[in-house]
Amino acid sequence: MLDRIKDDTAVAARNVLVEVDHLKMYFPITAGIFRAKVGDVKAVDDVTFDIYEGETLGLVGESGCGKSTCGRAILRLYEPTAGAVRINGRDVASASQDQLRKMRPAMQMVFQDPQASLNPRMTLAAIIGEPLDEHTRLAKADKLARIYELMDQVGLNRNFANRYPHEFSGGQRQRIGIARALALNPKFIVCDEPIAALDVSIQAQVVNLLEELQDRLGLTYLFISHDLSMVRHIADRVAVMYLGRIVELAPREALFAEPLHPYTQALLSAVPEPDPNQEINRRRIILTGDVPSPANPPKGCNFCTRCPAVMPICRQDEPTYQEVAPGRFVACHHYANTTMTAGLTAAAEASGQNASGTKTPTVPKGQGIQQGD
Ligand SMILES: Nc1ncnc2c1ncn2[C@@H]1O[C@H](COP(=O)(O)OP(=O)(O)O)[C@@H](O)[C@H]1O
Ligand code: SF4
Ligand SMILES: [Mg+2]
Numbered sequence: 395m396l397d398r399i400k401d402d403t404a405v406a407a408r409n410v411l412v413e414v415d416h417l418k419m420y421f422p423i424t425a426g427i428f429r430a431k432v433g434d435v436k437a438v439d440d441v442t443f444d445i446y447e448g449e450t451l452g453l454v455g456e457s458g459c460g461k462s463t464c465g466r467a468i469l470r471l472y473e474p475t476a477g478a479v480r481i482n483g484r485d486v487a488s489a490s491q492d493q494l495r496k497m498r499p500a501m502q503m504v505f506q507d508p509q510a511s512l513n514p515r516m517t518l519a520a521i522i523g524e525p526l527d528e529h530t531r532l533a534k535a536d537k538l539a540r541i542y543e544l545m546d547q548v549g550l551n552r553n554f555a556n557r558y559p560h561e562f563s564g565g566q567r568q569r570i571g572i573a574r575a576l577a578l579n580p581k582f583i584v585c586d587e588p589i590a591a592l593d594v595s596i597q598a599q600v601v602n603l604l605e606e607l608q609d610r611l612g613l614t615y616l617f618i619s620h621d622l623s624m625v626r627h628i629a630d631r632v633a634v635m636y637l638g639r640i641v642e643l644a645p646r647e648a649l650f651a652e653p654l655h656p657y658t659q660a661l662l663s664a665v666p667e668p669d670p671n672q673e674i675n676r677r678r679i680i681l682t683g684d685v686p687s688p689a690n691p692p693k694g695c696n697f698c699t700r701c702p703a704v705m706p707i708c709r710q711d712e713p714t715y716q717e718v719a720p721g722r723f724v725a726c727h728h729y730a731n732t733t734m735t736a737g738l739t740a741a742a743e744a745s746g747q748n749a750s751g752t753k754t755p756t757v758p759k760g761q762g763i764q765q766g767d
Contacts, residue, residue: 411614412445412468412582417477417487419460419467423689436688437463439638439696440477442715443723445582450608450615452629452646454622454661456685460638461618462506465584468616469501470494481582499529499578504604506587508567512559518545518570519555525577544573547610548603565596572603576611584616589624601628622665626650631721634658637696638688640715643723654724656703657681695727703728 418441420434437460445451453461467474470486479486481501489497505511512521522541526532532540542552548569559567568588575583585604589597605628607613619625625632626646633643634657642655653659660679667673683700686692692699698708707727715725 408446408448410444411447411482412616413478413480414441414443414445414468415478415480417441417464417467417479418475419463419472420475433689434475436638436691438467438474439688439691441635441638441640443633443640443643445614445616446630447581447614448608448612449630450617450628452625452632453616453618453635454620454625454632455635456661457620458685458688459635460688461620461635462586464635465503465586465616465618469503469584471503499525500580501582502575502578502580502584504568504571504575504583504585504588507591508564508571509559509591511571512567514559517556517558518550518562521559521570522573522577525574529578540577544576547576547607548573563596564592565600568592568600569603572600572607576607579611580613582614582616584618586618587620588617590619590621597624604628622661626665634661637685637691639696639725640723641697641725645721648722654718654722654729655726656701656728657697660702695725 417438418436419438420436422431423433423435424430425432439460441464443451453464455461463472466472468479468486470479470489474487477487481497484493484497486494486497486501516524519538519541522544523537526537526540530537541555545552545555550566550569550573554562554566559570562570568591572588588604589600592600601624604615604617608615615628617625617628629646631643631645632649633640634649634655635641636657642649642653642658644654649658650662653662660681663677663679667676679702681700681702686696686699692709694710695701695704695708695713698704701708705727711727713725713727713730715723716729717723718729
């Protein structure tokens with residue numbers, strides 16, 4: 395894989411391209427023959443974050459925590475229940491259909507399953523050319539030239555232009571999906587588990603391609619994944635999601651060196667360390683209990699039913715999502731009185747860690763912690 399040096403401080407100086415402001419996406423639960431609404435699946439529940447121009451923001455969390463719904467609501471592939479989304483300063487969430495159509499070229503999505511997202515009855519040229527038909531008035535020759543250019547960019551042989559999706563491998567199909575997403579020169583792409591359906595041997599090639607395209611075209615990514623090792627490789631900053639909420643957001647290096655939220659600590663404890671010396675000392679935090687239903691999240695902190703560091707207040711009051719150190723956001727009562735001036739060390743101590751990143755578990759002895767794997 396490409397070994398890009400990512401400078402976290404450089405990211406901080408960049409322009410904000412995507413602003414997600416208190417976004418909620420609820421799906422109604424209906425019952426009975428009249429389909430009366432009896433509740434909501436709170437798939438995304440009050441999520442706020444920015445994405446800087448040219449960066450990759452990783453969005454991680456267990457299956458079902460709301461990552462895909464968040465990505466789709468940002469692009470308004472779903473109608474958000476509440477909140478605002480601004481891309482390049484323009485409000486996506488409340489735009490009219492006509493305004494939205496004009497904004498579409500700037501924001502695109504690469505889907506997890508390239509097989510399911512490509513029309514089996516269309517040729518590769520027709521699939522890649524479809525957005526050009528919808529949003530441009532290119533003459534036939536110019537359109538074909540653009541299709542060939544896109545095929546070159548993603549490493550597809552031009553001779554394949556008249557073939558159908560089933561004639562391609564999984565990796566090639568994902569390249570077609572990426573070419574289609576690039577057709578209208580987007581600024582922002584939501585990559586929803588773009589490599590999860592691919593063979594391991596192909597995953598690195600597709601990730602390399604996404605990185606090369608980002609460098610060449612100045613793209614901004616929201617990279618959704620449950621694979622923390624991959625996110626560690628590709629993301630500049632990482633947002634951790636649990637049950638519809640962002641529980642922690644931090645620059646990549648800081649998050650992996652010193653996770654602050656108990657859920658992040660548990661997630662990262664499951665990732666093997668590349669360094670054998672550190673791997674020996676890795677302490678695995680095993681969370682007990684199931685993830686609660688997003689239709690009926692627990693009162694207070696939504697992680698309180700599984701949190702090894704739970705306190706009485708956690709079952710009463712929802713913790714505030716706040717910046718506890720420059721660029722580091724966390725929603726946990728252990729950090730409630732931590733100010734930015736007090737700094738990260740105080741925040742880490744409050745949660746039972748030391749600032750060097752060696753986690754001092756807040757879990758009672760013998761409960762939920764295992765040595766190694
Ligand atoms: N169209 C939908 N209608 C109702 N519930 C949905 C819909 N899409 C997702 N959900 C629910 O929202 C929650 C989050 O789903 P999703 O965003 O797909 O999670 P993730 O991508 O993190 O695996 C899940 O409980 C899922 O069942
Ligand atoms: S607020 Fe309480 S339950 Fe929630 S993560 Fe923090 S310690 Fe755990
Ligand atoms: Mg998903």
